Amino acid sequence: MNFKHLHYFWWVAKTGGVARAGEKLHVTPQTISGQIGLLEDDLGAPLFAKSGRTLELTDAGRLAFDYAQDIFALGAELVESLRNYPAGSRPVEFRVGVADSVPKAIAYHLIGPATQLPTPVRIVCLESKLDSLLGELAVHRLDLVIADAPTPHSVSVRAFNHRLGQSGTSFFASAALFKNYKGKFPACLDNAPMLVPGREAAVRSRLDRWCDANKISPRVIGEFDDSALMKAFGQRGAGVFIGPTVLESEIERQYGVKTIGRAKEIVEEFFAISVERRVTHPCVVAIAGAARDRLFVTGDSA
Numbered sequence: 688m689n690f691k692h693l694h695y696f697w698w699v700a701k702t703g704g705v706a707r708a709g710e711k712l713h714v715t716p717q718t719i720s721g722q723i724g725l726l727e728d729d730l731g732a733p734l735f736a737k738s739g740r741t742l743e744l745t746d747a748g749r750l751a752f753d754y755a756q757d758i759f760a761l762g763a764e765l766v767e768s769l770r771n772y773p774a775g776s777r778p779v780e781f782r783v784g785v786a787d788s789v790p791k792a793i794a795y796h797l798i799g800p801a802t803q804l805p806t807p808v809r810i811v812c813l814e815s816k817l818d819s820l821l822g823e824l825a826v827h828r829l830d831l832v833i834a835d836a837p838t839p840h841s842v843s844v845r846a847f848n849h850r851l852g853q854s855g856t857s858f859f860a861s862a863a864l865f866k867n868y869k870g871k872f873p874a875c876l877d878n879a880p881m882l883v884p885g886r887e888a889a890v891r892s893r894l895d896r897w898c899d900a901n902k903i904s905p906r907v908i909g910e911f912d913d914s915a916l917m918k919a920f921g922q923r924g925a926g927v928f929i930g931p932t933v934l935e936s937e938i939e940r941q942y943g944v945k946t947i948g949r950a951k952e953i954v955e956e957f958f959a960i961s962v963e964r965r966v967t968h969p970c971v972v973a974i975a976g977a978a979r980d981r982l983f984v985t986g987d988s989a
Contacts, residue, residue, distance in 0.1 A: 784820035852983025872948030
C-alpha cells in the first residue's frame with residue numbers, strides 16, 4: 688500500500704471534500720482524486736460515494752478511515768517520542784484493557800508495577816466489556832487484557848490465559864449498618880440489604896450459589912457493573928457489599944467500613960490475557976511478578 692495515497696484519503700475524509708483537503712495539503716484536487724483512485728484500485732473497493740455535490744464514505748471507506756486514524760496517530764506518537772526523549776530512553780508503550788467487572792483497586796495494584804520499570808513506560812488504559820477488549824487484543828490494539836474470567840469459549844479469539852491469582856470474598860458495611868449484623872455469620876445476612884456486582888461479573892454467580900448453599904436470602908437493592916460505585920453506595924450505608932479479601936484492610940481504610948465476615952468459598956480469580964503463549968512484554972512480566980509476590984500472597988487469597 689502507498690501510504691501517501693492513504694494520507695490523501697484520510698484528509699479528504701477528515702475535511703469532508705477534495706477541495707478542502709487540497710487546500711490543507713497544498714496540492715490540486717485533481718492530484719488528490721487521482722491518488723485516491725489508485726488507493727481504491729489497490730484495496731479493491733470504492734471508498735467514497737457521491738451524494739449530490741458531497742462525498743460520503745462507503746462501508747469500506749469507514750473501515751479504511753478507522754485504520755488510517757490509528758496509523759497516523761501512531762505516526763504522530765512516534766515523532767513525539769523521538770523529539771521528547773533522548774536516544775535510548777524512549778518510553779515503552781503499554782496498552783492494557785481492564786474488564787469493567789474487575790475491581791478498580793485490583794486493577795491498580797496489578798498495573799502499578801509496570802510504571803516502576805527502569806525504562807520509561809507510557810500506559811494507555813482502556814476499560815470496557817471483556818468481549819470488546821478481546822476484539823481489540825485480537826487486532827493488536829492492546830498488549831494485554833486483565834479480567835476476572837478466562838477467555839469465554841463463545842469468543843473466537845486466539846488468546847492465552849495467564850492466571851494471576853485468586854481471592855476469597857469479604858462482606859462490608861458502614862459503621863451504622865454494621866451494628867445490625869453482629870450475629871453469627873453468614874446467617875446474619877438473611878434479609879439484609881445487599882449491593883451486588885452485575886451479572887456479567889464472574890463473582891456474581893458464585894455469590895448467588897453461596898447464598899443458596901447457606902440458605903440465606905439477602906434483599907438485593909442494587910446491582911453495579913462498576914465496583915467502585917457499589918462501594919461508594921455501601922460507604923453511605925445503602926447496603927452490605929462485597930470485595931476481595933486480599934484488599935480487606937484497604938477497603939476498610941478507604942471507605943470507612945467494617946468487615947462483617949469472610950467467605951473463602953466465593954472465589955474471585957484474575958487473569959492476564961494475551962496473544963502470547965509465553966509472557967515476554969516487560970510490563971506484563973512486571974504485572975505477573977507483582978501479582979505472585981505482593982498481591983496474592985496472603986492466606987485469604989488461596
